Amino acid sequence: DVKVTQSSRYLVKRTGEKVFLECVQDMDHENMFWYRQDPGLGLRLIYFSYDVKMKEKGDIPEGYSVSREKKERFSLILESASTNQTSMYLCASRSQGTTYEQYFGPGTRLTVT
Amino acid sequence: AQKVTQAQTEISVVEKEDVTLDCVYETRDTTYYLFWYKQPPSGELVFLIRRNSFDEQNEISGRYSWNFQKSTSSFNFTITASQVVDSAVYFCALNSGGGADGLTFGKGTHLIIQP
Numbered sequence: 294d295v296k297v298t299q300s301s302r303y304l305v306k307r308t309g310e311k312v313f314l315e316c317v318q319d320m321d322h323e324n325m326f327w328y329r330q331d332p333g334l335g336l337r338l339i340y341f342s343y344d345v346k347m348k349e350k351g352d353i354p355e356g357y358s359v360s361r362e363k364k365e366r367f368s369l370i371l372e373s374a375s376t377n378q379t380s381m382y383l384c385a386s387r388s389q390g391t392t393y394e395q396y397f398g399p400g401t402r403l404t405v406t
Numbered sequence: 407a408q409k410v411t412q413a414q415t416e417i418s419v420v421e422k423e424d425v426t427l428d429c430v431y432e433t434r435d436t437t438y439y440l441f442w443y444k445q446p447p448s449g450e451l452v453f454l455i456r457r458n459s460f461d462e463q464n465e466i467s468g469r470y471s472w473n474f475q476k477s478t479s480s481f482n483f484t485i486t487a488s489q490v491v492d493s494a495v496y497f498c499a500l501n502s503g504g505g506a507d508g509l510t511f512g513k514g515t516h517l518i519i520q521p
Contacts, residue, residue: 326508335497338508351508383451393439393501395509397451 296320297398299384305404312371314401316384322396323389325367327351327359330381330400342367343389374405408433410500412512419488420520427483427515429498435459438502440474440481441509445495457481485517493519 300315318325326341328351338351340359348359356378360368367386371378381402385395409432419425431440442454455465457474465472469486485492495516499509 328508328511333513335513336499336509336511338510341508349507381449385451394441394453394456396453397443399448399450402449 297384297386297396299382299398299401301401302399303402303404305406306371306374307406308375310371310374310405312374312403312405314369314371314382314384314403316367316369316386316398317365318367318384318386318396319365320386320388320396321364322386323364324387324395325361326385326387326395327357327367327369328383328385329353330383336383339369374403376405379403379405408500408502408510410498410510410512412496412498412515414515415513416516416518418518418520421490422487424484424486425488425517427485427496427498427517429481429483429512431479431481431498431500433500433502435502438500441499441501442472442481442483443497443499445497445514447494451497454483488517488519490519490521493517 296319298317306312323344327339328336330336337353342348342361345364358370381400383400384398387395411430438459440457443451445451471484473482495514497514498512501509
């Protein structure tokens with residue numbers, strides 16, 4: 294089974310703090326993704342990565358950055374957290390094979406106060 | 407631009423009723439993939455099905471069935487004889503342009519199955 298893990302289920306941070314959200318997958322997938330989920334808005338793509346050290350902006354990259362130093366790990370960074378970044382963050386991975394479904398982690402619910 | 411519309415924000419039915427969740431998509435690509443995911447209260451998205459644009463066959467998996475119609479750009483999901491455990495938020499999603507990019511999700515339908 295594909296396993297995607299995220300470092301925290303719940304996180305509370307203060308405005309202005311630098312926040313790291315970590316995601317690890319154990320299936321040697323090339324592609325990894327970060328989404329945020331907000332009520333009434335569904336899931337929106339923040340950043341994705343085709344492979345190690347590669348990254349691409351998604352639909353809402355402002356206020357975020359990412360890092361992919363190892364194939365299995367994809368980090369989302371909030372350089373200076375703001376209250377409008379309070380959200381559920383979901384990481385996903387996908388094999389660059391013939392199927393295109395993404396496998397999701399359990400999510401991190403981040404609250405910025 | 408891609409777009410997925412799930413017009414039903416919330417549906418509530420009594421257990422054992424059949425229920426259909428609607429999904430309408432927009433894309434200019436001729437090759438694309440459609441997905442359904444389930445998000446139970448625990449929060450983790452669970453992959454249910456993938457369908458590519460060249461395969462219009464309907465699919466049945468137990469109580470679940472999917473109806474893909476390119477003519478109406480729809481990919482609807484039916485649960486037969488619903489159960490309380492089916493209560494969740496269901497998302498329809500679209501991927502086109504080669505597959506490497508992220509998924510475009512609809513806003514989800516919250517399905518409530520009452521005992």
